[in-house]
Amino acid sequence: MMIPGVYMALITFPGVVVHEFAHQLFCRLCGVAIFDVKYFQMADPVGYVQHEPVKKPFHQLLISVGPFIVNNILALAIAFPAAIPVFMFNDGSLFDFLLLYLGLSIAMHAFPSTTDAKVMWETIWHGKNVPLWLKIITVPITGLIYAGAMGAVMWLDLVWGMGVAFGLPILIVKFLSQVM
Numbered sequence: 001m002m003i004p005g006v007y008m009a010l011i012t013f014p015g016v017v018v019h020e021f022a023h024q025l026f027c028r029l030c031g032v033a034i035f036d037v038k039y040f041q042m043a044d045p046v047g048y049v050q051h052e053p054v055k056k057p058f059h060q061l062l063i064s065v066g067p068f069i070v071n072n073i074l075a076l077a078i079a080f081p082a083a084i085p086v087f088m089f090n091d092g093s094l095f096d097f098l099l100l101y102l103g104l105s106i107a108m109h110a111f112p113s114t115t116d117a118k119v120m121w122e123t124i125w126h127g128k129n130v131p132l133w134l135k136i137i138t139v140p141i142t143g144l145i146y147a148g149a150m151g152a153v154m155w156l157d158l159v160w161g162m163g164v165a166f167g168l169p170i171l172i173v174k175f176l177s178q179v180m
Contacts, residue, residue, distance in 0.1 A: 009046040014102050015071065015109030015161075016040050016047045022070035023049040023063055023116075030059035045115070057123055057130045064112050064120040065141065071110035075164050079103025083169035103165035108157045110164070111148035117141075 009016050017039045027034050027049065036050040054060045082099035086092035092100075112120075124130055124138045148156060 006042055006044065006046060009040075010042065012105035012108050013040050015075075015105040015107070018071050018074060018106045019067040019109040020047040020049055022067040023051075025070065026059075026063040026066035027051045030054065030056070030062060032059060032063065045113070048115075054123060057127050057134055060120050060123040061134065061138065061141070064116040064145075067112055067116075068110050071106050072164055075103040075107035075110070075161070076168055078106065079165035080169040080172070083166055084173055087166060087170050088173060100165060104161045106161075107164035108161035110160065111152075111157060112145050114146060114149045117145040117149075 020037060020039045024034060024037055032054055033052040034049060035052065036048075038045075038048050040047050051063070054063070079100050079102070082092065082096035082103070086096050086100060120138060121142050125135055148160075151157070
């Protein structure tokens with residue numbers, strides 16, 4: 001059964017909010033003026049940040065991939081303390097399951113959107129005075145964003161979220177237990 005994107009976004013709305021917050025954060029860090037922000041709405045797109053054109057192409061890369069950085073770090077930080085009792089000891093509280101839900105929903109929205117990829121591509125690949133190294137790294141990043149968008153049809157975003165929020169904490173604990 002396919003769940004339409006807007007309804008999936010409603011179920012995982014904390015991830016949408018953090019995704020848009022991450023775009024906004026990187027706009028602020030790069031000194032890019034923001035015109036409008038919608039953290040969540042029951043429409044397409046479910047969230048957005050409208051900002052002025054960037055003055056430095058590298059800033060567009062940061063703004064575009066900001067959710068990948070922020071969502072993954074935050075999802076791991078939120079889910080980590082809950083994943084240990086739930087998955088390692090089969091002893092989780094209701095609060096642990098709430099943290100796991102938050103971590104999962106935030107990690108599920110880590111991938112930038114195809115709109116983010118389009119804006120990044122236009123700004124960097126077609127921009128003037130863009131260093132060659134920046135153009136080169138933009139190609140695989142754009143490809144990964146589109147692959148993530150295509151994979152979302154096959155629940156790749158859910159698999160990614162589970163890996164970050166559930167799998168990664170378990171791997172870290174197992175690694176640390178072997179080292180210590």
